[in-house]
Amino acid sequence: MMDSPFAGLPAAVVDETGLQHLGSPLAEQRSLAAGRAVVPLGDRTVLAVPGEDRLSWLDSLTSQALAALPPGVSTELLVLDPQGHVEHAASVIDDGQTTWLIVDRADAEGLLSWLRKMRFRLRVDPRDAGDEFAVIGGTAAGLAAVDPAVPAGLPLVWIDPWPDVAPGGHGYAAVDPHPGTERDWAEAIVTREEEQRIADAASRGDLALAGLVAADALRIAAWRPRWSADVDERALPHELDWLRTAVHLSKGCYRGQETVAKVHNLGHPPRRLVALQLDGSSSVLPAHGATVRVGDDAVGAVTSAALHFEEGPIALAIVRRSTPIDATLLVDTDDGPIAATQEVVVPPDAGATANIPRITRLSRRASAQ
Incomplete structure (x- = not known):
């Protein structure tokens, strides 16, 4: 540089x-x-x-x-x-x-x-x-x-x-x-x-x-x-909701198109992106790659984390598709685990989302008012 x-x-x-x-x-x-x-x-x-x-x-x-x-x-x-x-x-x-x-x-x-x-x-x-x-x-x-x-x-x-x-x-x-x-x-x-x-x-x-x-x-x-x-070596665009802006599902052939079509039309991505509202009582943000757990079971990893000027401490993480959407998650840090509430970005049944109801999202700030 x-x-x-x-x-x-x-x-x-x-x-x-x-x-x-x-x-x-x-x-x-x-x-x-x-x-x-x-x-x-x-x-x-x-x-x-x-x-x-x-x-x-x-x-x-x-x-x-x-x-x-x-x-x-x-x-x-x-x-x-x-x-x-x-x-x-x-x-x-x-x-x-x-x-x-x-x-x-x-x-x-x-x-x-x-x-x-x-x-x-x-x-x-x-x-x-x-x-x-x-x-x-x-x-x-x-x-x-x-x-x-x-x-x-x-x-x-x-x-x-x-x-x-x-x-x-x-x-x-x-x-x-x-x-x-x-x-x-x-x-x-x-x-x-x-x-x-x-x-x-x-x-x-x-x-x-x-x-x-x-x-x-x-x-x-x-x-x-x-x-x-x-993105890691396993990342599929479906897992990150990247079909939204970066993938044209009906264009001509390109490398990887068969997998894109199969996962979208016939299956489900093995992992899914979640947004995390982190417990703000600790001043420590999780590092990239920090383990995300349900109890003692490791279910994924943090990809990005930040302190937001309105939302407070937030993160994105990739977790297993089977991770319950209502589970309270724990994120490992050097100072011990931090509790995190997940917001569903990619639903567990992504690929068949037509019947998923819309969810009204409230920020932490709005929820507190």
Whole structure:
């Protein structure tokens, strides 16, 4: 990763993934959610796929229908292995000349290597554009203070489709309203010069910034899956409710499609994503991979955890499908187990959800009022 231009800001905590926070993660969350701040997404990077065959080629390789993707329309894709497990993920926007992929930095090298191997004789030339461009996240209002790159005359702003069910997709979460509807989120691809301008404006107090800790808390509260946090070698898109935005169930063949169709139409995913409301009496958050138990029985693991400015301590976890939906869970930490109440994201009978009643979701804050 390049040296961060945000490292010299007052109270900035920066590591190899980027700007973590500026001393007040909860206040940063509030500002970010309200559109009063933006967040440098140093843990993301950009891949560019130019070439006349780019959209039909990506359509043939991935879970998303991309062959007729109009310029400026935001979507996302998954690359699956032959057994349907998630290998790579990317946010997608096309400007009429190039398809731009925003990816988790840890996934970029592997995805780019695989794409290059799959070119054959087609007119495509995928490349790493991370030296040229950075990614800035925030609400639509927040990003109004940012100048996105316009290499082909179209601003490169990806608008997160979550949690709307995209054409050809399917949503498993049976809640109304879905917590993700409260999250207005977009990501702008900016030049490195614009990234430096943002850092300079922040140093003068002309632009408010938030860190990755704040952005991730808002993501977790929206039940939004992410490759770097929630995907392991066994992950199926069904388990994370990712059919909602990243999988087109009736498009042409692609690697892993048979498993996607079988699990959705004939079976059930072996695991399911749950949201956890953690006991707030302890100040300790569980680590990634922390064991989730029912009594003494290990049933899963935490994938993401955060302290939310309204919800308090929250987490996402993957548990066995058979885990009772009314069970009180325990999450292991270095200071001992923490009690957790689960909210069903993917129901145990996912794949046959037509008769599942809608569930009105109340946040911890609303429940206490």
